[in-house]
Amino acid sequence: MKEILTVKDLDLTFDTLDGPVNVLRGVSLSVREHERVALVGESGSGKSVTARAILGLLPERNRRLTGSVVFEGSDLITERPSRLRERRGRDMTMIFQDPMAALNPVYTIRNQFLAVLSRSHPELNAEQAEARMNKALRDVSIVDPIRVLDSYSFQLSGGLNQRVMIAMGLISRPRLLIADEPGTALDVTVQQQTLLIMKRLSESYGTSILFISHNLGVVRQFADRVCVMYSGRIVEEASTAELFANPRHPYTRALLASVPRLSSNELPEPIEGSVPDPREPMKGCPFKPRCALATDECLQPIPLREFGMQRVACIHQEEFA
Amino acid sequence: MTQSSARWRGWRRFARNKLSVLGAVLIAVVFFCAIFAPYVAPYPEHAGVVVNFLDANQPPGAKYWLGTDTVGRDVLSRIIFGFRNSLMLGAVVIAISITIGTAVGMTAAYLGGKTELVLMRITDIFLAIPSLVLAMAILGLAKPSQLYAMIAMATVWWPWHARLVYGIVRSLKYEGFVVAAEVVGASPLRVMFSELLPNCAPNLFTKASLDMGFVILLGASLSFLGMGAPPPTPDLGTMVSEGAQYLPDIWWLSVMAGMGIFIVVLGFNLVADGLRDLFDIVG
Amino acid sequence: MIRFLSYRLLSGLIVIVGVSILIFLLARVIPGDPARLALGPEASNEQVEAMRQQMGFDRPLVEQYARFITGAVQFDFGRSLYTDQPVSSDIAAGFPATLELVLYSGLSMTILGVGLGIASAHYKDRWLDNAARLFSLLGVALPNFVWALLMMIVLAFWYQWLPLSGRLSEWLTPPPHVTGLYTLDALIAGQWGVALDALLHIILPAFALSLSGMAQISRLTRTNMVDSYDRPYVEFARAYGLSEASVAFKWALRPALIPTLMILGMQIVALLGNAFLVETIFMWPGLAKYGVNAIVRKDLNAVVGVVMVISFFFVLVNMIVDTVVSFIDPKIRLKSS
Numbered sequence: 001m002k003e004i005l006t007v008k009d010l011d012l013t014f015d016t017l018d019g020p021v022n023v024l025r026g027v028s029l030s031v032r033e034h035e036r037v038a039l040v041g042e043s044g045s046g047k048s049v050t051a052r053a054i055l056g057l058l059p060e061r062n063r064r065l066t067g068s069v070v071f072e073g074s075d076l077i078t079e080r081p082s083r084l085r086e087r088r089g090r091d092m093t094m095i096f097q098d099p100m101a102a103l104n105p106v107y108t109i110r111n112q113f114l115a116v117l118s119r120s121h122p123e124l125n126a127e128q129a130e131a132r133m134n135k136a137l138r139d140v141s142i143v144d145p146i147r148v149l150d151s152y153s154f155q156l157s158g159g160l161n162q163r164v165m166i167a168m169g170l171i172s173r174p175r176l177l178i179a180d181e182p183g184t185a186l187d188v189t190v191q192q193q194t195l196l197i198m199k200r201l202s203e204s205y206g207t208s209i210l211f212i213s214h215n216l217g218v219v220r221q222f223a224d225r226v227c228v229m230y231s232g233r234i235v236e237e238a239s240t241a242e243l244f245a246n247p248r249h250p251y252t253r254a255l256l257a258s259v260p261r262l263s264s265n266e267l268p269e270p271i272e273g274s275v276p277d278p279r280e281p282m283k284g285c286p287f288k289p290r291c292a293l294a295t296d297e298c299l300q301p302i303p304l305r306e307f308g309m310q311r312v313a314c315i316h317q318e319e320f321a
Numbered sequence: 322m323t324q325s326s327a328r329w330r331g332w333r334r335f336a337r338n339k340l341s342v343l344g345a346v347l348i349a350v351v352f353f354c355a356i357f358a359p360y361v362a363p364y365p366e367h368a369g370v371v372v373n374f375l376d377a378n379q380p381p382g383a384k385y386w387l388g389t390d391t392v393g394r395d396v397l398s399r400i401i402f403g404f405r406n407s408l409m410l411g412a413v414v415i416a417i418s419i420t421i422g423t424a425v426g427m428t429a430a431y432l433g434g435k436t437e438l439v440l441m442r443i444t445d446i447f448l449a450i451p452s453l454v455l456a457m458a459i460l461g462l463a464k465p466s467q468l469y470a471m472i473a474m475a476t477v478w479w480p481w482h483a484r485l486v487y488g489i490v491r492s493l494k495y496e497g498f499v500v501a502a503e504v505v506g507a508s509p510l511r512v513m514f515s516e517l518l519p520n521c522a523p524n525l526f527t528k529a530s531l532d533m534g535f536v537i538l539l540g541a542s543l544s545f546l547g548m549g550a551p552p553p554t555p556d557l558g559t560m561v562s563e564g565a566q567y568l569p570d571i572w573w574l575s576v577m578a579g580m581g582i583f584i585v586v587l588g589f590n591l592v593a594d595g596l597r598d599l600f601d602i603v604g
Numbered sequence: 605m606i607r608f609l610s611y612r613l614l615s616g617l618i619v620i621v622g623v624s625i626l627i628f629l630l631a632r633v634i635p636g637d638p639a640r641l642a643l644g645p646e647a648s649n650e651q652v653e654a655m656r657q658q659m660g661f662d663r664p665l666v667e668q669y670a671r672f673i674t675g676a677v678q679f680d681f682g683r684s685l686y687t688d689q690p691v692s693s694d695i696a697a698g699f700p701a702t703l704e705l706v707l708y709s710g711l712s713m714t715i716l717g718v719g720l721g722i723a724s725a726h727y728k729d730r731w732l733d734n735a736a737r738l739f740s741l742l743g744v745a746l747p748n749f750v751w752a753l754l755m756m757i758v759l760a761f762w763y764q765w766l767p768l769s770g771r772l773s774e775w776l777t778p779p780p781h782v783t784g785l786y787t788l789d790a791l792i793a794g795q796w797g798v799a800l801d802a803l804l805h806i807i808l809p810a811f812a813l814s815l816s817g818m819a820q821i822s823r824l825t826r827t828n829m830v831d832s833y834d835r836p837y838v839e840f841a842r843a844y845g846l847s848e849a850s851v852a853f854k855w856a857l858r859p860a861l862i863p864t865l866m867i868l869g870m871q872i873v874a875l876l877g878n879a880f881l882v883e884t885i886f887m888w889p890g891l892a893k894y895g896v897n898a899i900v901r902k903d904l905n906a907v908v909g910v911v912m913v914i915s916f917f918f919v920l921v922n923m924i925v926d927t928v929v930s931f932i933d934p935k936i937r938l939k940s941s
Contacts, residue, residue, distance in 0.1 A: 085847070086845060088842075089843065096836055096843075098836060101835065102836045102837055102839070104858075105837070105934070105935070106858045106862065106934055115844070116844050119846070152934050442618065442619075445615075445619050445622070446625075447626070449622070449918055449922075450915045450918065451876055451914065451915075453878065453880055453881075454876075454895075454910075454914055455911075458627070458630060458911050461899030545749050545881065547900060558747075568753065569757045569761035572757060576750075576754070576757075579754070582747055582750065583745050586745040586746075587741060587746075590741070
């Protein structure tokens with residue numbers, strides 16, 4: 001399957017008042033057509049920043065970004081900002097973690113939807129636009145689209161807002177949808193519904209999804225492939241089935257062990273230690289301080305090694321072969 | 322983070338903010354002038370009745386650094402004494418205003434019911450008249466004098482403090498520590514004094530420093546309009562208005578006095594901004 | 605909505621009545637002996653007593669108040685001790701001048717203040733922002749009468765670009781009265797020269813009056829815009845490729861404007877109070893100047909009249925501002941219905 005998004009060696013440093021902060025240390029990942037890829041990690045691992053770097057939503061100043069983000073053939077990093085802006089909201093869209101906060105409180109949903117719609121379909125007149133929006137909202141299982149369009153975001157429930165955002169995100173039939181922690185702000189049951197809707201629509205529109213999550217349960221249900229991120233680096237990448245059946249990287253193993261499971265009688269184990277400070281320069285493997293298998297060789301830069309369809313950034317793989 | 326290290330962080334932040342430090346320096350200078358006026362001013366006797374026509378209307382120069390006014394008094398000395406005047410005025414007005422305002426606001430918020438309604442309505446009524454207008458009306462109806470000026474300004478200012486305290490106490494009324502005190506049997510007065518009052522203190526303090534600037538401004542406006550202290554008391558606002566008649570030739574009187582007002586108000590404003598940051602970190 | 609409005613109206617009414625009581629009490633309590641004041645120190649005691657009776661000071665307080673308030677409602681504040689005209693006609697004469705001044709001042713404050721605030725937020729921490737910050741410090745700390753004098757010195761004396769005082773140059777006659785606003789009336793009558801002259805005369809006082817408010821509004825707008833720029837909905841707009849201009853002027857601005865509007869309203873209202881200083885300096889023949897003169901001359905009726913009228917407008921404009929803000933902010937509008 002063809003790759004529509006290829007991120008290679010993305011390195012991002014912010015120049016802050018406290019000094020330079022290296023938040024992304026050589027991130028590489030890819031998304032293929034019709035694929036749903038999950039980017040998993042704890043808070044502070046850099047996953048949200050990666051999404052923003054891909055879309056070009058980082059603040060203009062005080063930052064250094066190297067690497068390449070190739071989307072449908074062109075490198076977004078080297079592209080002109082105006083061209084990049086054109087593609088955003090059309091070929092590449094994003095939905096946000098907190099849907100009520102992401103929608104403007106002083107404009108109606110209709111107003112905002114129109115703004116989004118005009119990005120991909122500027123030629124529509126008012127009636128046609130209204131029809132499109134209505135259909136889009138019905139496609140996300142909203143039964144009274146007109147009422148929703150007339151409302152303000154604070155008048156709607158979290159679930160409704162989230163579905164509105166999905167509708168907006170998919171109306172241009174983008175090649176890639178980036179979803180930042182979809183459903184995190186919602187009730188668990190509502191979250192399920194929302195994810196199912198996303199799954200259904202992305203399949204029928206042929207949209208690939210890159211979604212960011214810290215929720216392994218969601219990832220397992222929903223993703224085709226998983227990239228595990230730790231402290232600004234991808235430490236493991238595998239198909240969902242492989243990852244959950246046979247986690248290779250010590251961090252992934254620890255992560256899986258820390259999730260409570262209904263099916264098992266064992267207690268979850270938290271991971272000792274804490275995420276390293278991104279302000280400190282780092283040599284070698286970032287997980288070393290918390291890893292049971294760590295040796296002095298782990299201070300060397302660790303490459304991603306391939307094991308079949310899996311890729312792991314750990315030199316102690318023989319132990320699990 | 323412990324309380325004291327948070328406070329230390331706060332002070333450091335205050336010190337790092339160049340503007341706040343500038344403000345503090347300005348205020349320090351003003352206070353110094355005010356307290357030691359007779360020693361700092363080059364011609365301290367010019368603060369009183371002095372007629373020195375020979376030297377009248379001198380532009381700023383070596384002998385009189387900021388020039389002289391129409392009767393030959395040294396502008397610099399009068400400004401220094403004017404600082405003393407302004408600070409005293411400001412301090413008294415704010416003290417009275419805070420006292421009355423806190424009493425009204427706290428009582429209204431804590432006791433609630435009819436008391437609250439009546440007291441806050443009265444506050445609204447005072448606030449319905451523009452500050453300058455009310456002060457002028459009071460002063461105008463009476464004889465212009467320092468005392469009446471202070472009374473007038475305090476009358477204008479207390480509603481702001483009442484509102485502030487009212488807001489704070491209203492949100493604190495149902496907090497744990499207040500209820501605890503009530504349950505133990507503390508009288509309303511005691512609750513207000515020992516529980517509620519300390520919580521209003523940081524806000525009041527910040528507001529007081531900001532207020533100083535504005536009260537002094539109000540006072541200067543009043544005296545500019547001729548309602549300040551009668552001559553020969555050195556008053557910055559009066560000096561500006563005296564000089565206004567002779568513009569543009571004898572500009573130094575108005576301009577220098579105006580700058581004097583500016584320094585005082587600016588100093589207090591900058592410090593108030595810095596204090597707000599400081600208390601945000603601690604409180 | 606109706607309930608909301610009528611509650612506001614009732615509140616306002618109560619406040620105005622309260623103000624009238626306050627003024628009334630002040631006017632009775634403070635001056636000592638207005639009758640003697642009116643007649644002067646040489647008058648005999650009998651004359652003072654007679655004057656007292658004529659002024660109605662021997663009646664019980666409540667009755668005096670009743671007389672006062674009935675008169676006030678009909679816009680009758682008695683006669684000015686100084687001009688010997690009915691106070692109400694004096695006030696009516698000076699009112700349009702003050703209105704024109706406040707109007708232009710409010711416009712200047714809004715347009716320049718909000719504009720500067722938006723620009724400061726957009727170019728945050730660059731030279732424009734810092735310059736604006738400096739300007740607002742100056743605007744707030746430097747008393748507006750000093751500003752006015754400084755501007756007078758530079759613009760009217762040194763450079764002679766703008767006139768010094770009054771509403772119109774001496775050799776011109778005011779345009780036919782339609783609204784009382786010279787600039788408007790002159791335009792209506794087609795007297796371009798007069799209109800221009802009136803405009804030139806109003807620039808300096810209006811700007812001087814608006815300065816401190818402008819400074820505060822620009823700071824406030826900046827703060828609210830910066831806050832708005834940080835919100836998720838702005839990131840959303842950018843993620844969907846909306847242009848920076850659209851983000852700045854549509855997406856981020858409207859939520860930022862709402863809190864600003866309230867304060868803007870208060871500032872415009874405050875102009876009424878500050879007009880006193882500016883009118884005095886620029887010899888602007890408005891209500892405020894009349895008021896200042898009345899106070900200096902201890903013209904009791906005039907003082908009371910001016911304070912009542914100004915307070916009335918103060919309360920009125922406050923109510924209007926409150927209502928407008930409630931309309932614009934969808935949260936308030938929808939929750940109250």
